[in-house]
Amino acid sequence: MAKANFEVPELKEHPEVPKIEPGAMAHLETFKAKPEFMEALGFPGELSDNWQEQAIDAMGDMLKKYRSLQVYMDSCVKCGACTDKCHYYLGTKDPKNMPVARQDLMRKVYRRYFTFAGKYFPKLVGATDFTQEVLDDWYNYYHQCSQCRRCSVFCPYGIDTAEISMAAREIMDRIGLGDKYSNEIIGKVFRIGNNLGLPGPALEDTLEGLEEDVFDDTGVEVKYPLDQKGVDILLVTPSADFFAEPHVDGLIGYGKVFHEAGVSWTMSSKASEAANFGMFIGSYENMRKVSQRIREAALELGVKRIIFGECGHAWRVAYAFLNTLAGPWDFLDQNYPVPQHILEFTLGELEKGTLNIDKSANDDMVLTFHDSCNVARATRMGDKPGGQFEIPRAVIKAVCNNYVDMPEDTIREATFCCGGGGGLLTDDLMELRVKGAKPRMEALKSVTEEYGVTHMAAICAICKSQFTKVIPYYGFDMDQIVSVHQLVSNALILSGQNSEDEDDESEEDAA
Amino acid sequence: MPIEVDGKTLETDEEGYLVNLSDWVPGVAEVMAKEDDLELTQDHWDIINFLREYYEEYQIAPAVRVLTKAVGKRLGKEKGNSKYLYGLFPYGPGKQACRYAGLPKPTGCV
Numbered sequence: 001m002a003k004a005n006f007e008v009p010e011l012k013e014h015p016e017v018p019k020i021e022p023g024a025m026a027h028l029e030t031f032k033a034k035p036e037f038m039e040a041l042g043f044p045g046e047l048s049d050n051w052q053e054q055a056i057d058a059m060g061d062m063l064k065k066y067r068s069l070q071v072y073m074d075s076c077v078k079c080g081a082c083t084d085k086c087h088y089y090l091g092t093k094d095p096k097n098m099p100v101a102r103q104d105l106m107r108k109v110y111r112r113y114f115t116f117a118g119k120y121f122p123k124l125v126g127a128t129d130f131t132q133e134v135l136d137d138w139y140n141y142y143h144q145c146s147q148c149r150r151c152s153v154f155c156p157y158g159i160d161t162a163e164i165s166m167a168a169r170e171i172m173d174r175i176g177l178g179d180k181y182s183n184e185i186i187g188k189v190f191r192i193g194n195n196l197g198l199p200g201p202a203l204e205d206t207l208e209g210l211e212e213d214v215f216d217d218t219g220v221e222v223k224y225p226l227d228q229k230g231v232d233i234l235l236v237t238p239s240a241d242f243f244a245e246p247h248v249d250g251l252i253g254y255g256k257v258f259h260e261a262g263v264s265w266t267m268s269s270k271a272s273e274a275a276n277f278g279m280f281i282g283s284y285e286n287m288r289k290v291s292q293r294i295r296e297a298a299l300e301l302g303v304k305r306i307i308f309g310e311c312g313h314a315w316r317v318a319y320a321f322l323n324t325l326a327g328p329w330d331f332l333d334q335n336y337p338v339p340q341h342i343l344e345f346t347l348g349e350l351e352k353g354t355l356n357i358d359k360s361a362n363d364d365m366v367l368t369f370h371d372s373c374n375v376a377r378a379t380r381m382g383d384k385p386g387g388q389f390e391i392p393r394a395v396i397k398a399v400c401n402n403y404v405d406m407p408e409d410t411i412r413e414a415t416f417c418c419g420g421g422g423g424l425l426t427d428d429l430m431e432l433r434v435k436g437a438k439p440r441m442e443a444l445k446s447v448t449e450e451y452g453v454t455h456m457a458a459i460c461a462i463c464k465s466q467f468t469k470v471i472p473y474y475g476f477d478m479d480q481i482v483s484v485h486q487l488v489s490n491a492l493i494l495s496g497q498n499s500e501d502e503d504d505e506s507e508e509d510a511a
Numbered sequence: 512m513p514i515e516v517d518g519k520t521l522e523t524d525e526e527g528y529l530v531n532l533s534d535w536v537p538g539v540a541e542v543m544a545k546e547d548d549l550e551l552t553q554d555h556w557d558i559i560n561f562l563r564e565y566y567e568e569y570q571i572a573p574a575v576r577v578l579t580k581a582v583g584k585r586l587g588k589e590k591g592n593s594k595y596l597y598g599l600f601p602y603g604p605g606k607q608a609c610r611y612a613g614l615p616k617p618t619g620c621v
Contacts, residue, residue: 031525180525185618195619202569209577240620243574244605245593247620275620311620425620427526427606461620469603 006431008473009091009438011445017084024094029136030143031180031428040187041286044176051175052130056113058174059106062167063114069167072159073110076103082151082161087416088144091435096141099151099161105137106168135177142168143179144432146424147280148373148417165422166282173281181426182277189290194239194273200226203269206242210252219498222259224251225266229301232333233258233265235342236274236294236318237309238461246483247464250310253485254342256492260356261349265307271297274314275461279321280423287317291325304333307340310483312372312421312460315341319379341381343391343459346488350398356493359401365455366402367487368447369393370440370467371415372460386412392459392484399491404451410443418458420466433466434473441474457484516542528609528616535563535613543611547602555599555611557586562612572609572617 035045048054063070082099084090089097096102104126111118111127118127128134147162172178188197198206207224214222225231235258241251258265271294278287298306306329308318318339323329329338337344349355369392381387389412397403410416419436447453458464458481468478512527513520516538522530527543529535540559544551551559561581565573573581575593583591596604605617 181618188618196571196617196621197619198571199569202571205569206574206577209580213576213580238620243617243619244621245575248574248576465620 004431004434004473006434009435011438011442011474013446015090015439015442018090018093020095021093022095025088025092025097025144025432026094026140028144028429028432029140030424030426032139033178033180033183037180037183037187038173038176038178040190041173041178041183041283043173043178043183046176048176051135051177054175055130055135055171056109058171059110059167060114062170063110066163066167068160068163072103072164073107073114075157076100076107076159077157079156081154081156082159085151085154086145086161087148087150087419087439088146088432088436091419091438092144092432094144096137097144099155099159102141102145102161103159103164105134105141106164109134135172138168138172139177139179142172143424143429146373146417146419146422146436148421149377150373150414150417153377153413162422163282166279168282169280169423170282173283178281179423181428182280182423186277186281186286186290189273189277189293193270193293195275195277196239196243198239198242198272200269203242203267203272207267210248210255214252214256218494220259220494220496222255222494224255227269227301228264228266231264231266231301231303233263233305233307234271234294234298234301234303235265235267235307235309236271236297236314236339237267237342238274238311238314239272240461240465241309242272244461244465245468246479246481246486247310247461249486249489250483251485253483253487253489253492254309256489256494257342257346257349257355257485260492260494261345261354266301266303268297268301270300274308274311274318276314276317277423279313279317287321288325291317291322294322295326298329299331305336305340306332306338307342307345309342310459310461310485312374312462316374316378341391342485343395344381346485347382347391347395347398350395355488356495357399357491358493359399359491361491362400362487363402365400365482365487366404366451366453367396367400367482368404368406368444368453368456369396369411369484370406370418370456370458370463371411372458372463373415373417373421375459376413376415389413392457395484396457396487399487404447404453406443406447410439416440416443418460418463418466419470421460421462425462425466430469434470437466437470437474440467441471441476444471444476445474455480455482457482457487459484514539514542526610526616529613532613532615539613540611547607551611554586555608558582558596558599558604558608559612561585562608562614566612566614572605572614575605578604
């Protein structure tokens with residue numbers, strides 16, 4: 001772990017609302033996108049002299065397009081319910097990280113240019129000109145929101161700060177001010193097919209390696225197919241699943257489940273990314289372009305079903321927006337959900353009894369589960385309300401003997417963000433990421449101490465990467481984060497698999 | 512921030528990665544390691560060299576698993592794990608070692 005050049009928050013036995021420290025995070029400004037990254041996404045390369053005029057035009061355009069935005073601007077009554085709900089406020093103590101204050105950064109500009117009172121009596125209604133100083137605050141604090149929507153659960157009016165922060169980023173992009181992390185990545189998806197920039201041959205090499213590893217472990221030839229035409233299922237998964245730990249252990253798990261279920265499936269080099277950072281920057285056009293790759297791949301490969309791997313915001317885009325962005329999906333088999341989540345598929349197989357499970361394979365762990373914000377608060381799984389909470393837990397409990405939930409006010413729809421979502425998973429925001437993880441770390445610590453929890457499972461590539469990086473700052477070990485399908489993989493005995501005695505590699509895991 | 516290597520000034524980005532991959536010479540790794548207070552041993556160089564070879568073939572840094580597997584094969588099983596690699600490169604093999612090797616930083620949800 002790298003040395004921290006900021007103060008790592010101290011975990012308290014009971015979470016407490018901190019005293020405010022104005023300006024505590026004012027210094028944190030994420031790297032700006034270079035002109036070439038901006039232009040590749042259809043935005044101006046840099047700010048022009050009349051950026052203010054352009055920004056007000058863009059805001060007016062968005063207020064017309066998204067009526068919700070106008071409602072959010074108008075309806076806040078300053079009740080204060082949201083003030084202690086944001087993990088970034090709780091971790092940084094900066095009052096501008098209170099959701100109402102984050103919204104007010106836009107609201108005061110909205111009032112100045114779009115309301116009668118603000119046009120004529122700005123001081124009376126807290127309206128301000130869109131100055132450079134305001135724009136700087138926008139850039140810093142709209143990149144300190146992970147768009148997790150926890151605050152909106154507690155807002156009596158349902159004001160969605162995520163949508164406001166997305167709109168703010170879209171307005172900034174439209175005047176030539178974008179962040180490097182998200183915008184460079186979206187450009188890579190257009191150029192190469194995924195966030196990481198993994199070209200086809202690298203994907204192929206990685207997947208061959210996985211086939212070898214699974215064969216060495218089990219003696220069974222499980223395939224991890226790429227660009228195979230005429231199969232039933234297209235798996236769309238975050239590219240981190242090919243690349244990072246513990247993500248790749250989850251990918252191994254998906255393949256084993258498909259193998260045992262006896263279905264034909266493939267991944268695609270064109271749609272080698274489930275993530276869609278177009279959502280993080282609030283850009284409908286970029287979100288649509290990223291989504292279209294999935295449609296093209298599905299058509300070219302002639303698949304009948306689409307299944308998404310473990311990725312939080314991808315599931316929001318898939319579940320909530322895919323039909324609008326890239327539909328109609330009338331060419332897919334309508335007997336299955338379009339699209340389907342891998343956990344829905346796996347639970348179905350577990351219930352059918354096609355998977356031979358040895359739960360004791362996970363007996364070295366006591367598990368808990370981190371609900372990913374986008375899955376928890378913006379989607380559903382299965383056909384019952386709350387399926388997005390119950391299905392992951394049902395899968396974990398079907399493959400593990402030891403499972404404990406974290407405190408109720410930190411999970412399910414009240415789940416705390418990992419601290420790295422919404423396009424903030426970049427090293428230059430490490431201070432924010434570490435501090436923003438504090439509420440989750442407190443919850444994890446409480447079940448560690450009370451119930452002996454050893455591992456936390458997640459179903460989102462961002463959550464997994466964020467946690468493996470930040471939990472060492474709080475005294476945990478990066479290996480304590482696992483993929484849900486990694487647990488499935490551990491417990492799943494493949495047909496014809498070597499018995500454990502023949503497996504001379506098992507000692508390695510203990511190291 | 513540019514860095515000085517063998518009397519030449521080389522351009523790097525905000526995070527210290529080389530802007531032009533073709534600028535790389537072994538001295539780049541030495542200079543960068545010195546800034547991080549790290550002394551490069553043969554163990555470090557084995558990793559750096561592998562990263563460069565892999566990049567040349569695939570135009571991307573290897574996945575963690577690919578790297579650990581290759582290291583295990585070449586340098587012995589006990590070294591084929593991410594703990595060993597983090598021991599060498601505390602900021603993460605994917606990022607710190609790539610930077611020393613002159614490769615671009617892996618981006619995305621990693």
